[in-house]
Amino acid sequence: MITMKLHKGGLTGPVFTCDFCGGTITDAADANATWTPKDGEREGDSIPFRVICKDCDRGRAGGRCWQQLDHFLVYLEHNSNFDRTKAIQGVNGLARLA
Numbered sequence: 001m002i003t004m005k006l007h008k009g010g011l012t013g014p015v016f017t018c019d020f021c022g023g024t025i026t027d028a029a030d031a032n033a034t035w036t037p038k039d040g041e042r043e044g045d046s047i048p049f050r051v052i053c054k055d056c057d058r059g060r061a062g063g064r065c066w067q068q069l070d071h072f073l074v075y076l077e078h079n080s081n082f083d084r085t086k087a088i089q090g091v092n093g094l095a096r097l098a
């Protein structure tokens with residue numbers, strides 16, 4: 001899931017946390033976005049997903065779809081028409097809030 005986290009210096013910023021262990025995802029390549037397909041899915045359907053760190057995702061039952069979280073974010077940027085350069089211009093004090 002995405003949560004707001006209070007960091008050093010009183011800054012608050014969004015982070016991904018694992019939907020199983022609650023750990024903060026600090027490297028998008030170390031987590032997966034997963035979802036379970038449903039029978040009868042049709043174009044345009046919305047399907048909820050979970051973010052799971054790879055430690056928790058190892059050995060879980062099959063039958064799920066997944067994307068490595070960094071790849072998922074690339075698709076999300078594309079599907080949201082996200083303009084990174086324009087967005088960064090509107091952010092003050094962009095910092096890694098680990």
Ligand SMILES: [Zn+2]
Nearest residue numbers: 018021053056
């Ligand atoms: Zn986890």
